[in-house]
Amino acid sequence: MxxxxxxxxxxxxxxxxxxxxxxxxxxxxxxxxxxxxxxxxxxxxxxxxxxxxxxxxxxxxxxxxxxxxxxxxxxxxxxxxxxxxxxxxxxxxxxxxxxxxxxTIPNVPLDDVPDGPDETANVEHHQFGEKRILDFEPKEHFDLGEAMGTMDFERAAKLSGSRFVILKGQLARMERALGQFMLDLHTGEHGYTEVSPPLLVRDEAMYGTGQLPKFAEDLFRTTDGRWLIPTAEVSLTNLVLGEIVEDKQLPMRLTALTPCFRSEAGSAGRDVRGMLRQHQFSKVELVSITAPETSLEEHERMLSCAEEVLKRLGLHYRVVTLCTGDMGFGSRKTYDIEVWLPGQKAYREISSCSVCGDFQARRMNTRVRNPDGKGTRFVHTLNGSGVAVGRALIAVMETYQNADGSISVPDALKPYMGGLERIG
Structure with a gap:
């Protein structure tokens, strides 16, 4: 606000x-x-x-x-x-x-955010690594998973309808391994505190981070009036809802691996095949609560933390600065990390890191006490994906696929996969 x-x-x-x-x-x-x-x-x-x-x-x-x-x-x-x-x-x-x-008024973009109407005006910031060159025609993740018998969309549809998937066996283990690897990296090396938060929240929490009232149609609501979180940003950011925090508590860096739930009401017909756009998916979320004067520096730090996940996995990606027309409602500036998918032959977003200034803090009425102890001011909040687990699984499958349909296990995941070299 x-x-x-x-x-x-x-x-x-x-x-x-x-x-x-x-x-x-x-x-x-x-x-x-x-x-x-x-x-x-x-x-x-x-x-x-x-x-x-x-x-x-x-x-x-x-x-x-x-x-x-x-x-x-x-x-x-x-x-x-x-x-x-x-x-x-x-x-x-x-x-x-x-x-x-x-x-209903969106946040004010920072001056250095590029102007533009949509994603076509986003500006590339930098790239990491090289696209993997395969000596065979690469397959998309759903062809690989279904051929291995470890990815089942048909049975998922019987259970829940479209935009759901069942993962089995080694592929289910790899998804779990990815989430654990990300959590260990962010807590062990990046200084984030792991949180296991509620997945069901009240109106106040959704309002605090800006999902309500504007984006109600993109959410799932329970019969008792609670909401399923679309991202752990909601639960983590609202941990300081209505509070006055002490200056020495900041920056507060929080992370969580949770299921996320989105109705995808505004994306009918997009990414229907596969698991790129699901109603339920797992994501490791990064949230920072900072003093106003350090939030821009924290934004760059958060981006580097999310990037490190992909670097350790050996995935080629690029970082783009979103233009004004493509930014989220509460953001002042957003970096998207787009990972290269050889099967799709396209870059796809795997993380968004946003600095929100005091926009969410005003909605939550969350303040920090001034260092001299006299008076308070609104905190600044930031959020980012560190990263989307399902999309990381897609990227690993398509990048590390072999001609025989098997998938090599990246070195970073081998300790979490019992030493397996490949699956399939």
Whole structure:
């Protein structure tokens, strides 16, 4: 959520930022609600002052035995009381209207984010490694998995419908190995604290990280009103919901390996085959809570932590800076890591690392106490995939495939695979 004080002071800056994102201006509508709310609050304060003054005069009038004046003042106080009570209801309505309006406004991009309407305007930042050259026609992951009998979409569809998969045997073990390898790397070498968080959360948590109200259709909701997390970012970031943290606690670096659940409502027809876009998938999430002045440095650090996963696995990838039209709702700047898939002959996103500034902190009302102990300020939050386990499995399968349909095990995974050299 953006700061209403900033919008009052620089409405043209808000509209310019929205234009960069391809969105319509919003400052006039927001300021109209804000001005009505502020005028209403001022009227309530004035009425309260009049009521207090009249109440004092009633006592004086009674002391002077001026019953006519006392009666007149009591009638005025009663009217003011009714006005104030009704006005407090209206104040709550205006508060909610302003909050609702602000809740739908995306974050302001940083100045160095490239402008553009969609992914075609993303800018390559750098690459790692080389594309593996195979002396045979590479297969896609679903052809490899189905041929091995370890990847079953048909039975998954019988159980759950489309966009689900069943992994079996050595392939299921490799998926588990990938998740464990990532967790060990991030906790053992990168300084993240492992968390096993809830997978079901309340409205407040989804609102805090920006999934609600705008993206409700992309989520799964239970019959008791809770939500299945679309990413562990929701649970991890909201660990500080409504809190004031001490400066010495920051940066707070958290990681979790969890199932994630997405309805993919906005991606009908995309990536129907295979397990690139599933309703349920596993992901290792990275979240940082920082002081405002260190968040940009933390963003670069988070990216390097996610990259290290792919480097250790020997996977070729590139990093791109997302343009304004392709960034997420709560992000100020996002790096995507796109891994090369030989079977698809294409780069596909395997991690997004975003710095959100105080956008989520304002929604969560999470602050850090100033180092001098005087006053507080909103924390900054960051999140990134470290990385998507299913897509890492796809990349390993397609990169390390052999002509006979087997898959060599990357060196980094061998300790987690009981020393196996290949599967299939």
């Amino acid at each position: 953006l700061d209403i004080k900033w919008i009052r002071e620089a409405p043209e800056a808000l509209d310019a930022a929205l234009a960069r994102r391809g969105a319509a201006p919003a400052s006039a509508a927001i300021l109209k609600i804000d001005e009505e709310r502020r005028a209403h609050i001022a009227a309530l304060q004035e009425a309260q002052e009049k009521r207090n003054a009249a109440s004092k005069e009633i006592g004086k009038a009674k002391a002077a035995k001026d019953e006519a004046l006392a009666s007149s003042l009591m009638s005025a106080v009663a009217e003011l009381k009714t006005f104030i009570q009704d006005g407090e209801t209206r104040e709550r309505e205006l508060d909610e209207a302003l909050t609702d309006a602000l809740s």
